[in-house]
Amino acid sequence: MSEAVITTDKLTKRFGDFVAVSEISFEVDKGEIFGFLGANGAGKTTAMRMLCGLSIPSSGKATIAGFDVYKQTEQIKKNIGYMSQKFSLYEDLTVLENIRFFGGIYGLTDKQIKTKSDQLINQLGLQQEVKKLVVSLPLGWKQKLSFSVAVLHEPKIVFLDEPTGGVDPVTRRQFWDLIYDAADRGVTIFVTTHYMDEAEYCNRISIMVDGVIKALDTPRKLKDNFHAANMDEVFYELARGAKRSE
Amino acid sequence: MEQNGRAENAVVVRNLVKVYGKEKTAVDHVSFSVKPGEIFGLIGPDGAGKTSIFRVLTTLLLPDGGSATVDGLDVVKDYKQIRNRVGYMPGKFSLYQDLSVEENLNFFATVFDTTVEANYHLIKEIYDQLEPFKKRRAGKLSGGMKQKLALCCALIHKPVVLFLDEPTTGVDPVSRKEFWEMLKQLKTQNITIVVSTPYMDEANMCDEIALIQSGRLLSVDTPGNIVKSYPEQLYAVKADNMHKLLKLLRSYDKVMNSYAFGEFAHVSFKDPQVNISEVTDYLKQEGLADIELRTTAVTIEDSFIKLL
Amino acid sequence: MKQFVIFIRKEFAHVLRDRKTLLILFGMPVVQILIFGFALTSEVKDARIVIMDQARDAASRQIISKIEASRYFEVDKTVRSNQEMKEALKQGDIRLAVIFPANFNYDLVHQNDARIQVIADATDPNNATTLISYINAIIQDYEADFNKTNNVPYRILPEIRFLYNPELKGAPNYVPGVMALVLMLVCVMMTAVSIVKEKETGTMEILLVSPFSPLKIIVAKAVPYLILSLVNVVTILLLSVFVLDLPVNGNIFLLFAESTLFIITCLVIGIFISVKTNTMQVAMLISLMGMMLPTILFSGFMFPIENMPLPLQLISNVIPAKWYYIIVKDIMIKGLGLGAIWKETLILAGITIFMLVISLKSFKIRLS
Known part of the structure; x- marks a missing residue:
């Protein structure tokens, strides 16, 4: 019934002698919210870059939305959305200009962009802010807007790199509502976070330590396996022994 | 007001206002005070005004209204003396990447007119972990190590008050825990620490906290008192479908507040005498299974959400 | 004083450890002199x-x-x-x-x-x-x-x-020209960039919060570039004498004294730029466009000033490189003494003092 949209098999990335990501294998299903956790420097970013087609793996296999990460990076890019805490939107463009720009680079027609942007602006309640520069928006709004822009072209998978860092608790939850909505529409969510309570919101999570996936399961089962009261303890238990950081 | 040559309060902020440009009020009539030797947490999301407050207190910015003192000294008038007495670790502090660990430390010691040896006892615990890498350039250190070095550099002149602006942002939970252990250690050295963080769970590590949002303080108290003053009984609910559960709770007329909280949803009810089994039955009726509903302890995050 | 020395040592570490920049700094004068020298000097036969x-x-x-x-x-x-x-x-x-x-x-x-x-x-x-x-x-x-x-x-x-051209306008004068250009580049751009870099990385905040006086920070930042530039002057002169057979006809000490004055002028301009900008890119752009270009255009090194329209001639008067260029030419090539160049020296000193005053006025002891 479930259909895997991300599959990796012994995916590895080496930089010289340094093995940044070592033989990671997992599958993520359509519409799943997959939490990708790890300590600073565990190899999360490197792994995520390979999955987004930005970095060619050293060995192993991976397909994203059915496309091969070695050969079909262009198709991969068409089928994924990406949002990070650092780069999300152009701050010196207005809300509408950002939507139009990102709609444009993903090849939406003017008509599609029009309907999409109206829909998005209503959903986020940004009617008053349409003509304002993004830089003037509060951080929480920016993050919600950039998520909506990342899924504007209805990608099969959206990669979120610490999307809620520094955001207030209420906006953080509103953000997760957006994630849930997208998942309900069948979008697969691949998310990294340093908030352990957010790890609980994921269907399944993996915890990476020193380039290796040390644990991968539902939050419930992970807590049971580690006899932990919350994800914080699970994470601490696994990452405490980490040899490298950043 | 002076006791043993030390001001009664390490930091006093009265009606502080900071405005950028014409209309952007970053800090809006903020008042709080920090007792000597305590860890005071300024807790709020990005853009709440934490950095502006820190910069006023470290004499880097002039306030547009109100006043503030650090160690009994006025931040405007006595800025030179304050600069001798505070340690500061700004949010984006990155050290000198091309200087070694040792050189960075020596440099900052000299800039503050002291030597590493003079206050070595203060940083010993932290520096011991850096010692093996002392010849390495700061740029080649790991994130956690950089942070430790930055803390050493901010401490090396034995400041009376230490200001740490978001020292744990973007840092993984394990390193965050370690960092707070270091701060607790410093507390025993009688250094007042003012720290800001967007992570609500770190509030409990502080003696006193100020919750801040959009330039305004929501509450200033001990974490215990803030939690205690939560007006309603709080419940934690769990079911097989979290997303559906949240939607149901939100539209349920008995519910006052509901939101996701880790694997649970936290709920408060309009009626303090609410019948729990009635709620459970309702959720079952709507098609949820494995329902677990129980009272739960309030956390700072709950208080923050409530106060917004 | 010890603080000051440590600060200068740190600045040297920055300069010396950045291999690529260092290569450019010391390589640039050599390459420029040689390019100008050999591109323009074809061996004359018959x-x-x-x-x-x-x-x-x-x-x-x-x-x-x-x-x-x-x-x-x-x-x-x-x-x-x-x-x-x-x-x-x-x-x-x-x-x-x-x-x-x-x-x-x-x-x-x-x-x-x-x-x-x-x-x-x-x-x-x-x-x-x-x-x-x-x-x-x-x-x-x-x-x-x-x-x-x-x-x-x-x-x-x-x-x-x-x-026809008794003053030998043109190529042999490229040595003074290159000196002006190199000093301008090293002092203005490097000083501006190195100060702005500290603003960008956030270390400036720490330094401002320290008891170390902000003025000293700035002066300490300038010292390494002063020394570096003097090294460049020596390199250029050595190349000019031994590779290009272009001797220094005048007093070498006077030449160094005047060079030091010009270096200080450039450092002060660099500091002024750094005070006014907040990112390295802007500082670099202003240094290049606002300083290098006028130096090339208006110093008289590439294009004779007396052939320019009057407004441009007037503009050339505020370009420090113009005066330095005249001074170096007079000392190096014509072998003249201070008596002949006191006027230019005074003008250069005047510009320096003027820039110093506005830099100090606009320097902030706080962040904004």
């Missing part, structure tokens, strides 16, 4: 010259035969009168005239001191200097031979005159 031999004695004949034997010169004709010589030079393809006065040998033998007049067509000044140096070499060669067989030292003095 240059056509005329000779007017009024002496017609043994010495003059010997020298003439040496010149004829040289592969650099081709004696076009021998002329008999000044008039004839001028005509020949006017024709345009004659590069040089060598004139032996009457009694050349007599002067040499009896007064131990003889003169040869050399007139060069300086429309191509680079070419002219090269030819002059060849002629000089031949004369010196003869002089050495002559002295070998005699006990008393004899001297032959070439009297050199340049026709």
Whole structure:
């Protein structure tokens, strides 16, 4: 019934002698919210870059939305959305200009962009802010807007790199509502976070330590396996022994 | 007001206002005070005004209204003396990447007119972990190590008050825990620490906290008192479908507040005498299974959400 | 004071550890001098010259035969009168005239001191200097031979005159030009960028919060670039003397003193830029566009100022490089002393003080 949209098999990335990501294998299903956790420097970013087609793996296999990460990076890019805490939107463009720009680079027609942007602006309640520069928006709004822009072209998978860092608790939850909505529409969510309570919101999570996936399961089962009261303890238990950081 | 040559309060902020440009009020009539030797947490999301407050207190910015003192000294008038007495670790502090660990430390010691040896006892615990890498350039250190070095550099002149602006942002939970252990250690050295963080769970590590949002303080108290003053009984609910559960709770007329909280949803009810089994039955009726509903302890995050 | 020294040491560490920048800093003057030097100096072969031999004695004949034997010169004709010589030079393809006065040998033998007049067509000044140096070499060669067989030292003095372009406008002046350019680049840009970098990385915040005075921070930042620039001046002069055979005719200490003044001018401008900007890119852009370009355009090094329209001539007066360029040229090439360049020195000092005052006025002890 479930259909895997991300599959990796012994995916590895080496930089010289340094093995940044070592033989990671997992599958993520359509519409799943997959939490990708790890300590600073565990190899999360490197792994995520390979999955987004930005970095060619050293060995192993991976397909994203059915496309091969070695050969079909262009198709991969068409089928994924990406949002990070650092780069999300152009701050010196207005809300509408950002939507139009990102709609444009993903090849939406003017008509599609029009309907999409109206829909998005209503959903986020940004009617008053349409003509304002993004830089003037509060951080929480920016993050919600950039998520909506990342899924504007209805990608099969959206990669979120610490999307809620520094955001207030209420906006953080509103953000997760957006994630849930997208998942309900069948979008697969691949998310990294340093908030352990957010790890609980994921269907399944993996915890990476020193380039290796040390644990991968539902939050419930992970807590049971580690006899932990919350994800914080699970994470601490696994990452405490980490040899490298950043 | 002076006791043993030390001001009664390490930091006093009265009606502080900071405005950028014409209309952007970053800090809006903020008042709080920090007792000597305590860890005071300024807790709020990005853009709440934490950095502006820190910069006023470290004499880097002039306030547009109100006043503030650090160690009994006025931040405007006595800025030179304050600069001798505070340690500061700004949010984006990155050290000198091309200087070694040792050189960075020596440099900052000299800039503050002291030597590493003079206050070595203060940083010993932290520096011991850096010692093996002392010849390495700061740029080649790991994130956690950089942070430790930055803390050493901010401490090396034995400041009376230490200001740490978001020292744990973007840092993984394990390193965050370690960092707070270091701060607790410093507390025993009688250094007042003012720290800001967007992570609500770190509030409990502080003696006193100020919750801040959009330039305004929501509450200033001990974490215990803030939690205690939560007006309603709080419940934690769990079911097989979290997303559906949240939607149901939100539209349920008995519910006052509901939101996701880790694997649970936290709920408060309009009626303090609410019948729990009635709620459970309702959720079952709507098609949820494995329902677990129980009272739960309030956390700072709950208080923050409530106060917004 | 110890703080200050430590600070300077730290600045040196920054400079010395950034290998790429260091390479550019020290490589740039060498490359520029060599490019200017060799791109503009083509070896001159078979240059056509005329000779007017009024002496017609043994010495003059010997020298003439040496010149004829040289592969650099081709004696076009021998002329008999000044008039004839001028005509020949006017024709345009004659590069040089060598004139032996009457009694050349007599002067040499009896007064131990003889003169040869050399007139060069300086429309191509680079070419002219090269030819002059060849002629000089031949004369010196003869002089050495002559002295070998005699006990008393004899001297032959070439009297050199340049026709059409007596000040030798153009290429040989590139050395002072390159000096102005390199110093401008190193001092203005590097100082501005290094201060702004601290603003960008956030270390400036820490320094401001420290008891170390902000003014000292700035001064300490400037010191390494002052020293570095002096090293560059030495490099350029060494290259110019030993590779390009362009000697320093005036007082070398005066040249260094004036260079130091100009370096300080540039440092102050760099500091001013750093005070006014917040990102390295902007600082770099302003340094390049706002400083380098005017230096190239208005210093008189590439384009003669007297040919410019009046408004541009007026603008050129506020360009420090213009004054420095005049000063260096006067000392290096013309061999003049402070007496001749006090006016330019004063103007340069004036600009420096003016910039210093506005930099200090706009320097902030806080963040905004």
